[in-house]
Amino acid sequence: MKRIKSITVLQHFLLIMMSIIAIFPLYWMIISSFKNESEIFTSSFIPQAPTWQNYLYAFAEMPIIQMLFNSFVVATLMTILQLATSLLAGYALVRWNFKGKLLIFTLLSLTWLIPFQAVMIPNYVLINQIGLNENPLGIVLPFAASTFAILSIYQSFKSFPTALIDAARLDGESDLGILFRIILPNIRSTVVSLGIILFINAWNEYLWPMLVTKEMENAPIQIGLKSFVNSDVNMWGSLMAATTISCIPILLIYLFLQKHIVDSFVRFGIK
Amino acid sequence: MGSIKVEQIKKSFGQKEILKGIDVDIPDGSFAILLGPSGCGKSTLLRMIAGLEEPTSGSIFINDQDITYSEPKDRDIGMVFQNYALYPHMTVFKNIEYGLKIKKIDKSKRLNMVNKVIEMVELTEHANKRPGELSGGQRQRVALARAIVKRPHAFLMDEPLSNLDAKLRNQMRQELIELQKELQTTFLYVTHDQIEAMSMGSYIIIMNNGHIMQKGTPKEIYTNPANLFVAQFIGSPPTNILSYGDYSIGIRPENMSMKEDGHNVNADYILTGAVVSTEHLGGESIYCLTTDWGKVFVKGESTWQTPNKESQIAFSKKDVLVFDKKGERVRDVDLIENLLAEMQVSNHRREAVVL
Amino acid sequence: MSEVKRIIVSEQEKKVTEQKSRRAARSLIKWKPYLFLLPAILLLGVWMYKPLLSTFVLAFQKWSMVPGTEPITVGLDNFIRLFQTKDFIHSIENTIFYTIGILPFSIIIPMLLAVATNGLNGRVKNVYRAMFFIPMILAPVTVGAIWRWLFHPANGLVNLTLQKLGITDGNISFFTDPVYAKWLILFMTGWGLIGFSTIIFSAALTNINRDYFEAAALDGATKWKQLLTITIPLLSPTILFMLTMSILFSSQFTFAYIDILTAGGPFGSSTNIYYEMYKYGFNNLNAGLSSAAATLFFIVFAIIAIGLNLLTKKFAFYDN
Structure with a gap:
């Protein structure tokens, strides 16, 4: 009995240490954003005289609202397109046997191996040629189909009972009908989880948006933040305020759908 | 329609x-x-x-x-x-x-x-x-x-x-x-x-x-099974198959009876075997015997008695199904007659089957 | 009566024509799978495979990406120049450093943590999981900004604390010091991965049948022996999965931190291969050099991936 207890204490100690390590930087970001100019350079763990000053400065320095809006448009669009293309592709892969299926599947899986840095130059040239630079569409288009999403959807479709699809065919349902009225309602939570992961990834994306947008007004929030970090002004309070703002949507989603998100990351792996 | x-x-x-x-x-x-x-x-x-x-x-x-x-x-x-x-x-x-x-x-x-x-x-x-x-x-x-x-x-x-x-x-x-x-x-x-x-x-x-x-x-x-597969697939326990040269001779367990049952009035053949196990199902029983032709199942009315170790099994000619090497049913009456006669001779030598 | 007959006949005619249109529809059905796959294939073709081929071609050309100019074929020049560039050699060393250095964070520590905390009940476990996960969902820029502030040379919490505790007496410029910079980038990347990996290993561990451990305990196996003979072999699919992920993605994970915190410096001491590609392309406007590096490393990573795939097939034990 005693031994079991000591193991449990050790377990919790380890877990609490890990948790502190995981969330402390986030905590430090938030309290720094509320510290005033004199306090910011001290190591106090709770702001003595909390202030909104840093936030006001951050809003004055960058078009934060516009950038958040850009991020939102880009992330939403990207998520919808990735879900749409992967639902259609996943359906085709489980529903039919056709010539070249293995080849297509292999080609889809192999894109996993192509790092973005290996295709960024030709893509950058192409986006500029078709004039989609400085445009949310230019950010979204190269990511409109995601191998990660396709393979995840394919995995969950594969475990869907084929007899249900057969039954729907006998009922006279069309293929799109089977996909959206029979399969989707039954794997809704999986698709929602995948959608959340895709949204978070899209929100956090920064290399490609940085190449496509030069003007702050057209850029997602990550780009604004990056230039703020690199601007070398000693405005750490404001920087932390801007960083906090950029995290809020993600943290809100996480707060409400935490279990969903963790489960689906465990299921789908990482991108 | x-x-x-x-x-x-x-x-x-x-x-x-x-x-x-x-x-x-x-x-x-x-x-x-x-x-x-x-x-x-x-x-x-x-x-x-x-x-x-x-x-x-x-x-x-x-x-x-x-x-x-x-x-x-x-x-x-x-x-x-x-x-x-x-x-x-x-x-x-x-x-x-x-x-x-x-x-x-x-x-x-x-x-x-x-x-x-x-x-x-x-x-x-x-x-x-x-x-x-x-x-x-x-x-x-x-x-x-x-x-x-x-x-x-x-x-x-x-x-x-x-x-x-x-x-x-x-x-x-x-x-x-x-x-x-x-x-x-x-x-x-x-x-x-x-x-x-x-x-x-x-x-x-x-x-x-x-x-x-x-x-x-x-x-x-x-x-009237058309072939060996059907004969064996339909019926429980499956049809007994006795191999004889190129031919397989099938008799359903329910078409065989233990001699002491007294139901073998029409029996044309008798086979001697030793009872290995008995399964009482209530109304009827299944006996498993080892004979010179291999393991044989017999299904008969339950007597609730453990049969003699050494038993005789009776069956009649009309219930005998013969299949050729490919498993197809042989319907040539003469051939069946010959086959059974031959078997009888060879059995006689083994002193197991008596007509 | 004749009325009925006529209806039957016309019904039959209708069915015959239906039959014909069905035959025609059948050829359309043959196209359906391709139709459903078209958006994905088209997009991946245009934005992944085609540019990958362009990169292979660009590797043998010289081009500054300036609109109106054309690439000039230069043969193997780019590859030769790559190996004469000091930063490139640095970047290979560092890529190996980051790839190996990430393994304790993505495999060893998480696996031990998962084993140590196995058997914790649902509710408490979920609270911990929720916290472990946070680094994973934060944007690289966010993480970069926070760490830059934590390790600020004059006023960062780390320097303040070190001095307060009397461990150091001066400011350390972590990100401009060739020794600290790459270790810090490694730690940041590890910090982002460790919680996630622990959760993955925990999940894999709860799927292992308890009977194995009980059987082993009855056989008199010690905890340590159980770890070596049961836990690790049964976790082998997860271990190999995380190994593959670490090797293929660690350079991409570190990319963001390198860009935000050190820009590869000082003196190329923290750069990695992907960051060099980015630098050659967008800082030096040398598309050829960048593409040569990309081509080279695409091949290297493809070989590693195939090897790991074979390894997974050969060595992963599955619990049925």
């Missing part, structure tokens, strides 16, 4: 040939059974008749209409799946209604049709439940109702009772037989269970390895 005809159907998956030229002609209104061991191709054949799979070659007719390549929905068939395949996210009512809705049958008519069928399968009080809340037997009924509501030319059933427990299965068998009589529609029923086939079917098609082994009424199949 629902005959099913299959002509020279072949099907391959890649290199593997699953069906090797199947011909079937199921008359309208019959309760037909596709029977065979798992992997024999029976489900594939059923799926092709349903339109869920395309044959590699050959044609399929329903009501003399060539429907080989038409869509499942255009075939006027109802299907019941092994795992019921009910839509988990819809209520019982919606499950049954779904096909009609897609057919764009107008609402009042639709409701009427669905309610009538729900009443027929006695699920009225469960109409608003989801499949997950129902028992196995109830789900089975929903699956039936979903097929019935379309008033199809024919019903296709893919091992629909295999997920039920033994008692419920017996009950559902009776219900299906009654349902078929009531609807007067062709049923094509796939199973691997020979007892199910014999008790329900009016026409049985036995398949093995992508070939049809025999077609006929249960009586024909039981009393």
Whole structure:
């Protein structure tokens, strides 16, 4: 009995240490954003005289609202397109046997191996040629189909009972009908989880948006933040305020759908 | 109004040939059974008749209409799946209604049709439940109702009772037989269970390895098996097979009797063996004996007595089935006579069989 | 009576024409799978495979990406120049450093943590999981900004604390020091991965049948022995999965931190191969050099991936 207890204490100690390590930087970001100019350079763990000053400065320095809006448009669009293309592709892969299926599947899986840095130059040239630079569409288009999403959807479709699809065919349902009225309602939570992961990834994306947008007004929030970090002004309070703002949507989603998100990351792996 | 005809159907998956030229002609209104061991191709054949799979070659007719390549929905068939395949996210009512809705049958008519069928399968009080809340037997009924509501030319059933427990299965068998009589529609029923086939079917098609082994009424199949496979597949315990040279001699356990039973008045042959085990089933018993020809099962009336260790088994000539090297039935009376005479001689030498 | 007959005949005619249109529809059905796959294939073709081929071609050309100019074929020049560039050699060393250095964070520590905390009940476990996960969902820029502030040379919490505790007496410029910079980037990347990996290993561990451990305990196996003979072999699919992920993605994970915190410096001491590609392309406007590096490393990573795939097939034990 005693031994079991000591193991449990050790377990919790380890877990609490890990948790502190995981969330402390986030905590430090938030309290720094509320510290005033004199306090910011001290190591106090709770702001003595909390202030909104840093936030006001951050809003004055960058078009934060516009950038958040850009991020939102880009992330939403990207998520919808990735879900749409992967639902259609996943359906085709489980529903039919056709010539070249293995080849297509292999080609889809192999894109996993192509790092973005290996295709960024030709893509950058192409986006500029078709004039989609400085445009949310230019950010979204190269990511409109995601191998990660396709393979995840394919995995969950594969475990869907084929007899249900057969039954729907006998009922006279069309293929799109089977996909959206029979399969989707039954794997809704999986698709929602995948959608959340895709949204978070899209929100956090920064290399490609940085190449496509030069003007702050057209850029997602990550780009604004990056230039703020690199601007070398000693405005750490404001920087932390801007960083906090950029995290809020993600943290809100996480707060409400935490279990969903963790489960689906465990299921789908990482991108 | 629902005959099913299959002509020279072949099907391959890649290199593997699953069906090797199947011909079937199921008359309208019959309760037909596709029977065979798992992997024999029976489900594939059923799926092709349903339109869920395309044959590699050959044609399929329903009501003399060539429907080989038409869509499942255009075939006027109802299907019941092994795992019921009910839509988990819809209520019982919606499950049954779904096909009609897609057919764009107008609402009042639709409701009427669905309610009538729900009443027929006695699920009225469960109409608003989801499949997950129902028992196995109830789900089975929903699956039936979903097929019935379309008033199809024919019903296709893919091992629909295999997920039920033994008692419920017996009950559902009776219900299906009654349902078929009531609807007067062709049923094509796939199973691997020979007892199910014999008790329900009016026409049985036995398949093995992508070939049809025999077609006929249960009586024909039981009393007059066309080949060794059918003889062994139908009946429990399976037909005893005594090998003799190039031939196999089959006698059903129920056509043999222990000599001391006194039921062997007409016996033409007697075989000596030692009883290894006895299984009392109540009304009857199964005895297992070792003989010079191998292990033999005998099914007879229960005497509730442990038979003598050394026993004699009697059987008559009319019950002897002879098969050639390929497993085909030998019907040449002279050849059978000769064979048995020869066996008798050789047995005499072993002093085991006495005429 | 004749009326009925006529209806039957016209019904039959209708069915015959239906039959014909069905035959026609059948050829359309053959196209359906491709139709459903078209958006995905088209997009991946245009934005992944085509540019990958362009990169292979660009590797043998010289081009500054200036609109109106054309690439000039230069043969193997780019590859030769790559190996004469000091930063490139640095970047290879560092890529190996990051790839190996990440393994304790993605495999060893998480696996031990998962084993140590196995058997914790549902609710408490979920709370910990929720916290472990946070680094994973934060944007690289966010993480970069926070760490830059934590390790600020004059006023960062780390320097303040070190001095307060008397461990150091001067400010340390972590990100401009060739020794600290790459270790810090490694730690940041590890910090982002460690919680996630622990959760993955925990999930894999709860799927292992308890019977194995009980059987082993009855056989008198010690905890340590159980770890070596049961836990690790049964976790082998997860270990190989995380190994593959670490090797293929660690350079991409570190990319963001390198860009935000050190820009590869000082003196190329913290750069990695992907960051060099980015630098050659968008800082030096040398598309050829960048593409040569990309081509080279695409091949290297492809070989590693194939090897790991074979390894997974050969060595992963599955619990049925």
